[in-house]
Amino acid sequence: MTQTHATPPADIDWSTLGFSYIRTDFRYLSHWRDGAWDAGTLTRDNVLHISEGSTALHYGQQCFEGLKAYRCADGTVNLFRPDQNAARMQRSCERLLMPAPNTEAFIEACRQVVKANERFIPPYGTGGSLYLRPFVIGVGDNIGVRSAPEFIFSVFCIPVGPYFKGGLSPMNFITSLYDRAAPHGTGAAKVGGNYAASLLPGQEAKERHFADAIYLDPETHTKIEEVGSANLFAITQDGRTFVTPKSPSILPSITKYSLLHIAEHRLGLDVVEGDVFIDGLDAYAEAGACGTAAVITPIGGIQHGDTFHVFHSETEAGPVTKRLYDELVGIQFGDREAPEGWIVKV
Numbered sequence: 177m178t179q180t181h182a183t184p185p186a187d188i189d190w191s192t193l194g195f196s197y198i199r200t201d202f203r204y205l206s207h208w209r210d211g212a213w214d215a216g217t218l219t220r221d222n223v224l225h226i227s228e229g230s231t232a233l234h235y236g237q238q239c240f241e242g243l244k245a246y247r248c249a250d251g252t253v254n255l256f257r258p259d260q261n262a263a264r265m266q267r268s269c270e271r272l273l274m275p276a277p278n279t280e281a282f283i284e285a286c287r288q289v290v291k292a293n294e295r296f297i298p299p300y301g302t303g304g305s306l307y308l309r310p311f312v313i314g315v316g317d318n319i320g321v322r323s324a325p326e327f328i329f330s331v332f333c334i335p336v337g338p339y340f341k342g343g344l345s346p347m348n349f350i351t352s353l354y355d356r357a358a359p360h361g362t363g364a365a366k367v368g369g370n371y372a373a374s375l376l377p378g379q380e381a382k383e384r385h386f387a388d389a390i391y392l393d394p395e396t397h398t399k400i401e402e403v404g405s406a407n408l409f410a411i412t413q414d415g416r417t418f419v420t421p422k423s424p425s426i427l428p429s430i431t432k433y434s435l436l437h438i439a440e441h442r443l444g445l446d447v448v449e450g451d452v453f454i455d456g457l458d459a460y461a462e463a464g465a466c467g468t469a470a471v472i473t474p475i476g477g478i479q480h481g482d483t484f485h486v487f488h489s490e491t492e493a494g495p496v497t498k499r500l501y502d503e504l505v506g507i508q509f510g511d512r513e514a515p516e517g518w519i520v521k522v
């Protein structure tokens with residue numbers, strides 16, 4: 177897709193965009209009935225009319241994804257690794273006994289939504305992007321705790337601003353006594369229940385003026401698992417190793433796996449998926465939170481009990497974090513060569 181002259185929305189100031197709901201022109205909607213997905217359509221209607229007995233409303237039978245479309249300097253539009261989001265949605269659906277769109281149908285729905293809302297894609301150079309929110313929900317008349325008789329797959333989008341208005345600025349986080357997921361629960365699936373469980377700890381962290389809560393492993397509370405809605409990475413004191421937690425209750429972040437690749441193949445670092453002990457933070461010179469929305473958020477410091485541990489600095493990103501950020505964002509906006517298969521043109 178190349179840049180066309182669709183009228184940009186008059187009421188959007190690209191320079192002040194945040195991460196808030198904005199009603200865009202079209203969303204994709206498909207129904208699963210009698211064992212199959214229908215052809216799916218684009219609709220202007222942003223309100224779903226579903227049965228009061230829908231399992232999504234009562235039993236949390238739903239999952240979602242988050243990915244972005246980026247306007248490049250030459251006017252074309254990039255989707256970043258949408259096949260990975262499709263695969264993760266298929267795993268989430270499998271965990272919650274829901275049918276999932278296949279990879280081709282998932283990417284096609286995303287493409288249609290981006291094309292139909294082209295005027296909402298922030299221009300190249302503003303740092304903004306078009307955030308896509310695919311979701312699957314269980315719907316239809318029901319009351320018992322069982323899988324739904326029907327399902328909806330939908331994709332909507334919103335233009336979002338750069339996470340950092342003034343460059344790459346570190347944020348502070350605090351460990352929570354709550355867990356977002358159980359040891360053998362749904363932590364690795366992108367399902368609403370994990371996020372419902374994170375609302376109270378997130379609010380408590382913000383009340384104490386931290387950016388978000390850090391979740392420790394639910395079994396022993398000694399290892400870092402997630403940083404709010406993002407995965408963690410840390411760089412060892414010698415600057416040579418990229419470390420990120422490994423656990424079955426962490427959401428496998430597509431950004432994190434992309435950074436693992438970039439760290440190893442572009443920055444020449446050793447990479448380790450292993451334990452990051454909350455009492456062992458002295459081993460690391462830098463740390464960051466990574467995800468589609470967070471991109472890379474440098475972690476200034478972590479409050480754990482009475483201890484506040486500062487990494488590189490509370491005001492400036494560390495050197496390895498900056499290199500990872502430049503490489504990742506460069507690939508997403510088409511300024512740096514992408515590894516094979518990472519970019520899908522709309």
Ligand SMILES: Cc1ncc(COP(=O)(O)O)c(C=O)c1O
Binds near residue numbers: 466
């Ligand atoms: C709990 C959680 N962890 C990690 C991530 C980062 O994942 P990704 O890089 O695929 O966006 C997200 C966001 O999707 C998330 O919600």
